[in-house]
Amino acid sequence: MIGVELYKLLRRPRTWVSVALLCALPVAVAIFVAVTHLAPPPGQGSAFLSAILHDGSLYPAAALALVLPVFLPVAVAVVAGDSIAGEATTGTLRYLLTRPVSRSRLLVAKLVTITTFVLVAVVAVTITSYITGVAAFGSAPPAAVGQPAVQPGGSVTSLSGPSLTVLQLVERIVGAVGFITVSMLGVAAIALFLSTLTDSALGSALGALAALVGSEVLVTLDAASAVRPYLPTRYWLAWIDFFRQPVFWRDIQRGFGIQALYVAVFLAAAWANFSSKDITT
Amino acid sequence: MIVTHSLTKHFGHIVAVDSVDLAVQEGDRYGILGPNGSGKTTLVRMLLGLVYATSGEIEVMGQQVPRHVGRVLPEIGALVEEPAAYPHLTGRANLALFDAAGPSGPKSTRRKRIDNALERVGLAGIDRRPVKAYSLGMRQRLGLAAALVRSPRLLILDEPTNGLDPRGIRDIRDLLIELNKAGTTIFLSSHLLGEVEHLCTRVGIFDLGRLVVQAELATLRTPTGRVIVDSPDADRVAAMLDGHVESRDGARLVVRHADAAELNAQLVREGVRVVEIGPQRRSLEQIVLEVTSAGSDQLSQEGGSSR
Numbered sequence: 001m002i003g004v005e006l007y008k009l010l011r012r013p014r015t016w017v018s019v020a021l022l023c024a025l026p027v028a029v030a031i032f033v034a035v036t037h038l039a040p041p042p043g044q045g046s047a048f049l050s051a052i053l054h055d056g057s058l059y060p061a062a063a064l065a066l067v068l069p070v071f072l073p074v075a076v077a078v079v080a081g082d083s084i085a086g087e088a089t090t091g092t093l094r095y096l097l098t099r100p101v102s103r104s105r106l107l108v109a110k111l112v113t114i115t116t117f118v119l120v121a122v123v124a125v126t127i128t129s130y131i132t133g134v135a136a137f138g139s140a141p142p143a144a145v146g147q148p149a150v151q152p153g154g155s156v157t158s159l160s161g162p163s164l165t166v167l168q169l170v171e172r173i174v175g176a177v178g179f180i181t182v183s184m185l186g187v188a189a190i191a192l193f194l195s196t197l198t199d200s201a202l203g204s205a206l207g208a209l210a211a212l213v214g215s216e217v218l219v220t221l222d223a224a225s226a227v228r229p230y231l232p233t234r235y236w237l238a239w240i241d242f243f244r245q246p247v248f249w250r251d252i253q254r255g256f257g258i259q260a261l262y263v264a265v266f267l268a269a270a271w272a273n274f275s276s277k278d279i280t281t
Numbered sequence: 282m283i284v285t286h287s288l289t290k291h292f293g294h295i296v297a298v299d300s301v302d303l304a305v306q307e308g309d310r311y312g313i314l315g316p317n318g319s320g321k322t323t324l325v326r327m328l329l330g331l332v333y334a335t336s337g338e339i340e341v342m343g344q345q346v347p348r349h350v351g352r353v354l355p356e357i358g359a360l361v362e363e364p365a366a367y368p369h370l371t372g373r374a375n376l377a378l379f380d381a382a383g384p385s386g387p388k389s390t391r392r393k394r395i396d397n398a399l400e401r402v403g404l405a406g407i408d409r410r411p412v413k414a415y416s417l418g419m420r421q422r423l424g425l426a427a428a429l430v431r432s433p434r435l436l437i438l439d440e441p442t443n444g445l446d447p448r449g450i451r452d453i454r455d456l457l458i459e460l461n462k463a464g465t466t467i468f469l470s471s472h473l474l475g476e477v478e479h480l481c482t483r484v485g486i487f488d489l490g491r492l493v494v495q496a497e498l499a500t501l502r503t504p505t506g507r508v509i510v511d512s513p514d515a516d517r518v519a520a521m522l523d524g525h526v527e528s529r530d531g532a533r534l535v536v537r538h539a540d541a542a543e544l545n546a547q548l549v550r551e552g553v554r555v556v557e558i559g560p561q562r563r564s565l566e567q568i569v570l571e572v573t574s575a576g577s578d579q580l581s582q583e584g585g586s587s588r
Binding site: 001003004007008011012013090091092094095096097098099100101102276278279280 | 292326329330331332333350351354355357359361362363364365366367368369370374378379380381382383384427
């Protein structure tokens with residue numbers, strides 16, 4: 001069943017359109033910056049963007065920071081919100097269930113598929129932005145503005161100063177890709193749950209996005225500091241900690257924890273609702 | 282094959298299916314008739330485990346539904362309301378996808394089974410077009426093919442000839458009769474009288490969620506003990522059989538008589554010309570109209586529909 005769902009995901013034009021759009025934003029930004037040489041000063045604008053003029057190989061990190069707050073969650077919410085509701089609308093849900101595919105298996109297959117989609121999207125953004133960054137800005141320039149000097153020989157400056165070897169950089173990027181993928185699973189689980197509640201794919205995607213926007217508002221609100229550690233977006237930016245030397249693990253671990261909690265709660269809710277639901281579409 | 286005991290389903294305060302005792306035997310061609318909104322589709326969905334009953338029991342091929350529905354579904358081919366497919370994939374890819382989704386569809390025979398099913402429904406020459414380019418009739422045939430890929434023992438079909446032209450309807454009817462002769466039990470629901478009358482051996486008639494009639498079609502249609510005579514000499518016939526003529530409409534007479542052949546011989550002996558003569562049978566239409574009320578799509582003021 002998981003294979004079938006993956007096949008459906010990969011054969012669907014929408015999947016590739018959304019991945020292409022996700023990759024297009026960093027490319028567009030890179031072109032603007034490369035043409036104008038107007039990178040935001042350090043400490044302002046998107047993380048890492050200030051450094052890319054001097055080292056194009058840091059651009060994947062900048063690109064992930066660009067797509068993370070809005071683009072990626074929107075794409076995930078659309079795919080996850082469509083997962084059950086979309087099948088219900090086209091009527092294929094009833095034919096899948098009478099094949100038979102058990103309802104629990106279908107939910108798990110959907111979650112695995114969504115995870116695969118996020119991973120494919122994040123990896124695609126990383127790879128295309130690396131190529132874009134190196135092409136537009138070159139790699140390993142002699143010095144970085146606002147940062148301690150970069151060591152010659154292809155090493156990259158970490159946010160904390162000491163330089164990273166290429167191997168370390170690759171490890172850090174893999175870690176960041178993994179963390180961002182997991183960060184999206186909370187949204188995915190919320191959208192999947194809503195998708196079992198309604199037959200409207202649009203409704204469930206927007207519902208999940210509303211939950212995210214609400215969370216982002218509360219994260220910045222001091223009066224809501226009591227609930228802040230439990231908000232799904234609280235640790236989203238913790239992937240930046242992978243680029244510190246040494247890696248700052250506390251927020252990363254908490255980020256994994258909170259996403260695991262959201263996935264567990266909303267997957268259970270989705271299962272409880274879906275397995276007892278009358279399929280009338 | 283299918284047995285239900287006082288099966289009931291409420292949607293909120295609406296009673297969609299009301300204490301239905303259904304009995305479908307192996308080898309039947311069973312047709313469910315009834316006005317729109319009389320609960321046919323809800324019944325079909327309950328048999329397939331898509332909708333859960335409020336109360337009552339369902340047994341399909343000896344297994345409790347919905348508890349063990351997973352054990353019987355692999356042997357059931359189903360078409361529930363309109364067919365559905367992934368629009369951007371070809372028909373063949375759709376069939377392969379649905380076959381792969383279920384448990385243990387033997388992969389080695391998949392291609393052959395799909396080809397076979399497509400040929401049976403008249404789509405053997407199917408090309409690389411995606412399903413979104415299909416006509417309504419092609420989609421309907423594809424939906425039937427999907428139900429046949431596993432060579433099921435039981436076919437549960439909800440409105441199987443929707444969207445088909447007269448030839449298509451005829452093709453599908455012939456196909457279903459052929460499958461039935463090979464041992465497949467067929468259970469279909471329809472609001473088309475002709476479809477059920479031509480195809481089914483047993484009928485159940487639904488009205489307002491209740492199963493009001495369940496019988497062999499032949500039993501329902503036994504002669505009424507009257508003979509219909511069509512004769513240009515209708516006046517002479519009326520005079521001859523005075524007292525036995527129940528009604529007259531021009532040249533057409535309804536005569537109370539047990540044996541049409543006997544009556545025919547008698548008329549011919551008297552030199553009466555007969556265009557047409559035969560025992561009167563109630564049509565399925567009459568039976569359905571007698572036992573059902575207005576469908577739920579008709580909302581008249583004085584409770585023509587309470588639902």
